[in-house]
Amino acid sequence: xxxxxxxxxxxxxxxxxxxxxxxxxxxxxxxxxxxxxxxxxxxxxxxxxxxxxxxxxxxxxxxxxxxxxxxxxxxxxxxxxxxxxxxxxxxxxxxxxxxxxxxxxxxxxxxxxxxxx
Numbered sequence: 001x002x003x004x005x006x007x008x009x010x011x012x013x014x015x016x017x018x019x020x021x022x023x024x025x026x027x028x029x030x031x032x033x034x035x036x037x038x039x040x041x042x043x044x045x046x047x048x049x050x051x052x053x054x055x056x057x058x059x060x061x062x063x064x065x066x067x068x069x070x071x072x073x074x075x076x077x078x079x080x081x082x083x084x085x086x087x088x089x090x091x092x093x094x095x096x097x098x099x100x101x102x103x104x105x106x107x108x109x110x111x112x113x114x115x116x117x
Contacts, residue, residue: 002027002097002106009093009111012085016115020080022095022108030073033103036080038091038113045094047102049080058101062088085115 008020022034035050049069050058057069068081078095093113098105 002029002032004095004097004106004108006093006095006108006111009113011114011116014085014087014115014117016085017081017083018085018113020082020093020095020111020113022078022080024076024078024097028073029071029076029078029097032097032105033099033101034069034071034078035096035098035101035103036069036078037094037096038089039094039110040091048093050101050103051078052101082113085113087115087117089113090115 003025005023012018033052036048037045038048039045048060048063049067051069051071066084071078092110094110095108096103
């Protein structure tokens with residue numbers, strides 16, 4: 001079992017930056033792929049970015065060039081650096097661990113990101 005806790009969400013103006021953290025406990029995160037997802041009320045949860053255990057990354061088109069996913073295995077933590085934020089990035093962001101491009105075996109509780117125009 002892996003427990004995931006997200007942090008770093010908040011309110012930011014358009015064009016600003018936030019860094020989300022996903023701290024893992026219970027097992028080492030390095031053996032898993034880690035993904036960041038987001039969900040707007042009334043809509044399906046969508047994958048934003050993911051990073052496999054070997055380091056390969058995936059980004060959904062709308063965040064390419066603006067968001068960067070990374071992991072620090074020594075800290076058992078994954079990150080999502082979000083730059084040039086837009087109002088349409090407003091959502092609850094979740095981290096997840098598992099396998100593949102859309103890992104979904106273990107989930108955090110979510111953190112709210114709000115981007116004001």
